[in-house]
Amino acid sequence: MSDAPASNDAAISVSDLAASLKRTIETNYDHVVVRGELGRVTIARSGHMYADIKDDKAVLNTVMWKGQVDRLPFRPEEGLEVIATGKLSIYAGRSNYQMIASSMRPAGAGALMALLEERKKKLAAEGLFAAEHKKTLPFLPRTIGVVTSPTGAVIRDILHRIRDRFPVRVIVWPALVQGDQAAGQITAGIKGFNAMTGADRPDVLIVARGGGSIEDLWPFNEESVVRAAFESEIPLISAVGHETDTTLIDYVSDARAPTPTGAAEIAVPVRQELLLQTGEASERLKRALARRTAQAKDKLTAARLPRPESLLQTKRQRLDYAAATLPRAALALTQKARVRLSRLTISPASLRSEIRTSKQRLRDVAVRARPALARLMQQRETALATQGKLLETLSYQSTLKRGYALVRDADGKLVRSAGPAASAGSLKISFADGDVTAVPEGSPGTPPTAAKPVKAKPKGQQGSLF
Structure with missing residues (x-):
């Protein structure tokens, strides 16, 4: 063991x-x-x-x-x-x-206030509270959308105030305004109204609830609610709590009401006041029109327009004078025309006289022009002779007379250097007094022939150098 x-x-x-x-x-x-x-x-x-x-x-x-x-x-x-x-x-x-x-x-409230202040700074830095993003409220909306609790006193106050001021259509989006699920329902209400189309789409929104502690109003400080209000295309009025209560949706909304009843007063004008203003404007318009009519009447009376008969008397008198003087004026014009026509009558004697005068003027012109024409012809002959001499001096025949010659191949093309001349079968050499045929040295060919005299070209005519 x-x-x-x-x-x-x-x-x-x-x-x-x-x-x-x-x-x-x-x-x-x-x-x-x-x-x-x-x-x-x-x-x-x-x-x-x-x-x-x-x-x-x-x-x-x-x-x-x-x-x-x-x-x-x-x-x-x-x-x-x-x-x-x-x-x-x-x-x-x-x-x-x-x-x-x-x-x-x-x-405690201190912690919530610190969190609220920190969130406020963050959203302000993103520009959500900037004034340039604020939209203008419509003067007289046809439909108002309200996001609030459908059972509280807030919606009753809003409806009662709108009914008293200017009855318009009101659509309520039911939403919790306190508790854990309030922020989500308020956000859904704002986005839901903006998603509407047609006649049901509100012209202005009101987000409202009554007063309470900071914990009770906290859903309106949530980022989701604030961002939904900022992104709303419909102008939005915030009416959360009492006048001393402030939430973040107040900073981002397009208008802030101190109370839900105040939101209704901002949303619609007073109908009776509009009717009174319209009546006063109508009366002022009537009085102004009456004064203008009276002034025009007084001005027309002061002008004292004459009767139509008196206006036509002077014109009739001028017409009578013109009718009386018209025959005499026509007769005088006819006589003047006859005198001018008689002066223009052509007779044989006058025609012969005109012909003689024209012939005399032509002879005078010919006598004066003959010396000038002779001088002009002499100048042209002298210039032509000078040009002929210059042409003879510059012609290639003159160059050949000084001992030069032109060398061409069998095709008549000008040979300018020794290389083409050596390779040519035969050459034609032109002198001043005639042409000869030659064969380059070392190339088979015929002996040179006697030069043929070349007829001299008329003086002043230049032959082709090539």
């Missing part, structure tokens, strides 16, 4: 131990409320959130599943102090305990 002492301790597996600890912790800490500062915050692609809740001495790993994350009224950010509710559990894979949070809220 062995001397080793017997042991009554039964060994368990690591998994069993982890499961036992998990049951113990989840049983004893099935509901805990923890306050601390958010450290690491990570939203996974699955939508689950993994974060650290810490203070100056400890860190608590925290998990929140996607369903609870979607219902949060704010966006968890690092450095924000929160109060989280949930239960403790153990992640056996790493032997870590963690909190599975079911809800989370900022720890």
Whole structure:
């Protein structure tokens, strides 16, 4: 037998131990409320959130599943102090305990105000609050869209105020205005109205709710709501809370009303005031027209227009004078024409006289032109003789007389150098007194023939040099 002492301790597996600890912790800490500062915050692609809740001495790993994350009224950010509710559990894979949070809220108004201020700076830096993006509200809209709760006093106040001022068509988009799902429904309402077409599309939107705490009004500070209001093509009026309440949608809207009732007053004018203004304008127009008519009447009376008979008397008198003088004027014109015609009558005597005069003028012109014509002919003959001498001097016959000769091949082409002359079969050499045929040395050919006299060309006529 062995001397080793017997042991009554039964060994368990690591998994069993982890499961036992998990049951113990989840049983004893099935509901805990923890306050601390958010450290690491990570939203996974699955939508689950993994974060650290810490203070100056400890860190608590925290998990929140996607369903609870979607219902949060704010966006968890690092450095924000929160109060989280949930239960403790153990992640056996790493032997870590963690909190599975079911809800989370900022720890007091101070934290929310800090988060609000930080978000406001971020959106302002993107230009969402710039004045150049503000749209002009229509003076008299035909249809007004309202995004609010259909059961609260807000919609009743808006409808009552519009009915009293100027009854127009109102379309209500039901939406929660408080709680985890409010931001999504308000965003859907703004985008839904903008997606409408035709006669149902509103001319102006009102986003409204009554007063409340900063937590109650927090959906109107969410980025999704603010960006939807900024992207709205329809002019938007924000009427959230009382006059002292301010949310981020107030900065991005095209107009801000202190109350929902004030939004209705901004949206439509007072019908009775418009009727009164129209009546006053009509009366002013009537009075102005009456004054203008009276002034025109007085001016017409002051002009004292004469009667039509008096206007025609002068014209009739001028017509009578013209009718009386017309026969005498016609007779005088006829007599003048006869005198001019008699002066133009042609007789044989006058014609012979005109012929004699023309002949005399022609003889005088011929006598004066004869010396000038003789001088001109003499000048032309002298110039022609000079040109003939110059032509004879420059002709190639004169060059040949000075001892030069022209050399051509059998085809009559001019030979200018020794190379072509040596290769030619025979050459024709032209002198001043005739031509001879020659054969280059070393080439078969016929002996030179006697020169044939060449008839001299008429003086002044230049032959071809080539």
